[in-house]
Every structure is written in structure tokens, then in C-alpha cells.
Amino acid sequence: MTVDPDLxxxxxxxxxxxxxxxxxxxxxxxxxxxxxxxxxxxxxxxVPAAAVVTPLSGIPLFSSLCGVTIxxxxxxxxxxxxxxxxxxxxxxQSLEGDKVRxxxxxxxxxxxxxxxxxxxxxxxxFRQPLRALLPLSCLLFGALMPxxxxxxxxxxxxxASVCLxxxxxxxxxxxxxxxxxxxxxxxxxxLTALF
Numbered sequence: 001m002t003v004d005p006d007l008x009x010x011x012x013x014x015x016x017x018x019x020x021x022x023x024x025x026x027x028x029x030x031x032x033x034x035x036x037x038x039x040x041x042x043x044x045x046x047v048p049a050a051a052v053v054t055p056l057s058g059i060p061l062f063s064s065l066c067g068v069t070i071x072x073x074x075x076x077x078x079x080x081x082x083x084x085x086x087x088x089x090x091x092x093q094s095l096e097g098d099k100v101r102x103x104x105x106x107x108x109x110x111x112x113x114x115x116x117x118x119x120x121x122x123x124x125x126f127r128q129p130l131r132a133l134l135p136l137s138c139l140l141f142g143a144l145m146p147x148x149x150x151x152x153x154x155x156x157x158x159x160a161s162v163c164l165x166x167x168x169x170x171x172x173x174x175x176x177x178x179x180x181x182x183x184x185x186x187x188x189x190x191l192t193a194l195f
Contacts, residue, residue: 022097030091052159054103063155067145074139122174
């Protein structure tokens with residue numbers, strides 16, 4: 001798996017790069033995802049996941065579009081595809097560059113904090129069969145987002161979880177993946193307790 005060239009600050013680097021891309025004005029999803037295609041699936045997952053954590057999630061159906069995008073990227077990662085394919089209707093969805101830049105600026109302090117505090121921990125998560133659990137969880141979280149569109153902040157929480165999982169894959173810091181999987185573990189435990 002290829003990673004972003006700036007290994008010391010991978011998340012901040014992604015946020016800055018999205019900000020640079022959106023200086024062109026209207027920006028399509030194809031354009032944003034395509035800009036990260038060579039850096040690997042984890043990086044591509046961070047882009048829509050981080051976007052849904054921002055105030056952009058208040059735009060009607062934005063969370064659903066991000067969820068579908070996350071789901072498609074994670075599914076193709078699990079299928080070990082070389083490139084990401086997005087349906088034409090999804091790839092052509094666009095946003096005003098100014099709105100995206102404002103959202104990325106709000107994310108930058110959190111991105112810097114995560115970059116500063118990441119280190120190699122809980123590396124057992126990155127060995128098979130556990131490693132497959134990480135993109136599988138991203139697929140599940142992405143698939144749930146359209147169904148939770150009307151529940152306030154639920155998509156943002158799922159987006160944060162996807163972002164942390166992808167970030168942990170970039171930095172090999174399993175601590176963040178464990179923190180992201182905690183909500184899933186609680187849901188599974190609750191369902192098994194009920195049935």
C-alpha cells in the first residue's frame with residue numbers, strides 16, 4: 001500500500017492538499033478522489049470521512065454521498081483492486097471550493113494533534129486476519145450513513161471512526177483503530193445481549 005509522501009504529518013498533509021485542490025472553485029468528487037489515487041486506499045477513505053465530520057454534513061444528502069463513497073472505496077480495497085471506480089453520477093457531484101476550504105481549515109487543528117500523537121502501537125491489528133477487519137468496518141460504517149441521515153451527528157461520528165481507522169493504517173498506530181472500533185463493539189455486544 002502506498003502512503004502520502006509526508007510521513008511525519010499524513011493527516012495534515014491530506015487536509016492541506018484538499019484545500020489546495022479546491023482553490024480552483026467548484027470541485028467534483030472525481031477530482032478530489034483522483035488526486036489521492038496514487039497514495040492508496042487509506043488516504044482515499046480519509047477524504048470523504050473527514051468531510052462528513054465537518055459542517056458540510058449539514059448539506060442535505062451530503063452524508064449519504066460520503067457514506068456511499070466510503071462504502072465503494074472500502075469494498076474495492078477488500079477486493080484488492082488497483083484503482084477506485086466511482087459511478088459517473090457520484091463522481092460528478094461537486095461542491096463550492098470555498099465551502100470545502102473553510103471545512104478543511106476547521107479540521108486542521110485536530111489533524112495536527114493526531115499527527116503529533118501517533119506512534120506505532122497495537123500493531124497486532126495490522127496482521128491477518130485482523131487487518132481485514134479495518135476496511136470491513138469502514139465499509140459497514142459507510143453503508144450505515146445514508147440510513148442515519150436524519151439522526152443528528154450520527155454520520156459525523158461514523159465519519160470520525162472511518163477517519164481514525166484509515167489514519168491508523170497510514171501511521172500503523174492501532175490505538176486509533178481500537179478507539180474507532182469501540183462504537184461497533186458496543187453495538188455488537190448490545191445486539192448479542194438482546195438476542
